[in-house]
Amino acid sequence: MYNHKVFKRPFAVALNLHDHNTYDGRFHDQRERHTRFKHNLPYRAEAYAHQSDILNPGDYRLNDEFIKTYFNDPNDIMNQFSLVNKGHILAFTYTYGGIRKSKDYLFDTILKEHKEILNYEPKKLFDYYFKNNIYYIDHHQSHATYAFINSGYSHSDILAIDGIGSKYRTVFFDKEQNLIDLSDKLPIGWLWNHMSNLTGFGTLGASKLMGKVGYGKHSEYYYQTFETILDGPITEKKQKHFQHINLDNIDDLAFTLQKFTIDKIKKYVYPLKSCDNLCIAGGVAYNGYMNEEFTKYYENVFIPPAVGDEGQAIGTYQHCNFTKNNQIHKSETFAGKEYEYEGNEKVDYKEVAQAIADGKIVGWFQGKSESGNRALGNRSILADPRNPDIKDIINQTIKMREDFRPFAPAVLEEHYLEYFSTYYPSPYMSRICKVKNNKVPGITHIDGTARIQTVNKEFNKKFYDIINEFYKITGIPMLLNTSFNCQEPIVETPEQAIRTFKRTELDLLIINDWIIRK
Numbered sequence: 001m002y003n004h005k006v007f008k009r010p011f012a013v014a015l016n017l018h019d020h021n022t023y024d025g026r027f028h029d030q031r032e033r034h035t036r037f038k039h040n041l042p043y044r045a046e047a048y049a050h051q052s053d054i055l056n057p058g059d060y061r062l063n064d065e066f067i068k069t070y071f072n073d074p075n076d077i078m079n080q081f082s083l084v085n086k087g088h089i090l091a092f093t094y095t096y097g098g099i100r101k102s103k104d105y106l107f108d109t110i111l112k113e114h115k116e117i118l119n120y121e122p123k124k125l126f127d128y129y130f131k132n133n134i135y136y137i138d139h140h141q142s143h144a145t146y147a148f149i150n151s152g153y154s155h156s157d158i159l160a161i162d163g164i165g166s167k168y169r170t171v172f173f174d175k176e177q178n179l180i181d182l183s184d185k186l187p188i189g190w191l192w193n194h195m196s197n198l199t200g201f202g203t204l205g206a207s208k209l210m211g212k213v214g215y216g217k218h219s220e221y222y223y224q225t226f227e228t229i230l231d232g233p234i235t236e237k238k239q240k241h242f243q244h245i246n247l248d249n250i251d252d253l254a255f256t257l258q259k260f261t262i263d264k265i266k267k268y269v270y271p272l273k274s275c276d277n278l279c280i281a282g283g284v285a286y287n288g289y290m291n292e293e294f295t296k297y298y299e300n301v302f303i304p305p306a307v308g309d310e311g312q313a314i315g316t317y318q319h320c321n322f323t324k325n326n327q328i329h330k331s332e333t334f335a336g337k338e339y340e341y342e343g344n345e346k347v348d349y350k351e352v353a354q355a356i357a358d359g360k361i362v363g364w365f366q367g368k369s370e371s372g373n374r375a376l377g378n379r380s381i382l383a384d385p386r387n388p389d390i391k392d393i394i395n396q397t398i399k400m401r402e403d404f405r406p407f408a409p410a411v412l413e414e415h416y417l418e419y420f421s422t423y424y425p426s427p428y429m430s431r432i433c434k435v436k437n438n439k440v441p442g443i444t445h446i447d448g449t450a451r452i453q454t455v456n457k458e459f460n461k462k463f464y465d466i467i468n469e470f471y472k473i474t475g476i477p478m479l480l481n482t483s484f485n486c487q488e489p490i491v492e493t494p495e496q497a498i499r500t501f502k503r504t505e506l507d508l509l510i511i512n513d514w515i516i517r518k
């Protein structure tokens with residue numbers, strides 16, 4: 001693929017505290033899939049275990065070597081930087097927190113010649129720092145590049161929005177690729193992190209808090225509280241000043257925070273519109289309500305699958321490959337590893353679809369794992385969307401999680417308009433829209449919405465086929481699709497899939513072309 005005489009092959013690393021990841025143009029290594037701790041936070045294992053006697057932090061081999069390898073150890077980072085000597089370009093970016101412990105060490109040793117990085121401030125999307133095969137871009141440039149390159153648009157507005165990166169919190173690029181810093185006006189990710197922490201979901205629990213949005217109503221008290229919080233400079237320490245907020249109604253807090261988010265977006269982002277295309281990335285781009293709102297204002301809206309920091313290495317790689325090699329590299333959605341597995345019995349899709357229609361819940365494991373936090377059809381749990389009780393059953397007996405959390409539908413692309421009120425397909429499950437009828441209560445959230453995924457044959461043939469078999473039996477062209485996990489990150493290997501199958505109430509397990517029964 002690469003002509004080494006002309007091109008230097010980049011290897012990209014994102015030095016993020018929680019979502020450390022690397023990418024070499026093919027394999028996207030999302031470390032949490034291997035450490036088995038969500039966001040690589042072993043010391044938070046108890047937090048995930050609190051409502052389940054199944055998960056025991058002691059199950060995990062948490063030895064020194066393991067921690068060194070996965071948690072911000074300077075030597076590990078050095079190993080990655082040593083690739084430079086092998087003729088690669090080492091492209092990297094970091095979060096403020098991700099490099100904190102190693103910063104002095106790195107800039108005193110291998111990055112001694114590169115201290116300008118500390119003062120690096122981009123003006124344009126494709127600005128970069130480069131010297132002696134070390135390539136650096138800002139965190140928000142990486143988010144923006146990942147969305148823009150994968151969109152295929154020739155030009156686009158881009159919104160990179162998250163809690164914290166390196167120099168920014170929120171950045172907008174216009175169609176001329178000029179950087180407009182919105183960090184002070186729109187620290188929305190910071191606010192969500194702060195609120196999810198305050199309401200007991202943890203700093204990285206914004207998606208859980210978002211599950212509460214549908215249950216609440218507008219509260220002027222919370223709205224004014226958010227206004228007050230955002231008044232004046234935002235620092236991480238500022239959180240301490242807002243411990244007195246009345247938390248009697250978390251539902252209303254969530255609803256109002258969502259409303260506040262959309263109001264602020266309209267106030268600060270809409271006036272910057274410079275063309276009909278918009279790309280969005282950064283952790284806040286997991287907010288499906290916000291993304292759907294943008295489709296009413298922009299002709300085309302693109303949100304890639306790994307919008308959080310788990311996609312940072314891809315954006316950094318793409319940036320470097322574009323500026324140094326003049327190559328536009330679109331990343332694959334399914335960029336994890338492929339695993340061999342040999343079972344005893346070949347799967348029959350008709351039988352599996354019938355079992356789901358009869359109320360069975362199925363673990364579905366195929367090929368390479370997907371980039372990002374959403375299961376898009378290779379590491380999924382599948383169930384019947386017609387069943388009004390299915391949410392409670394899966395939350396209680398398989399996912400072991402809060403009862404208010406909704407499930408998403410994976411719908412055949414040719415049928416989504418019959419069921420959902422939205423403007424165009426949503427292959428990466430990134431938008432939340434209204435459900436049009438009452439035939440699919442299992443995937444309809446309390447506020448009448450669903451975070452839809454549209455599936456066509458080109459995107460994922462096997463996934464399309466199993467949904468299509470279910471459609472032939474029931475007349476319903478969709479399945480409930482939730483990530484294949486129980487309190488952990490999404491399962492990565494067949495062994496992890498089997499372990500989850502055994503310790504939960506899953507009825508059937510499909511691994512590649514094989515079926516496994518209990």
Ligand SMILES: [Fe+2]
Binds near residue numbers: 139143308309
């Ligand atoms: Fe980020």
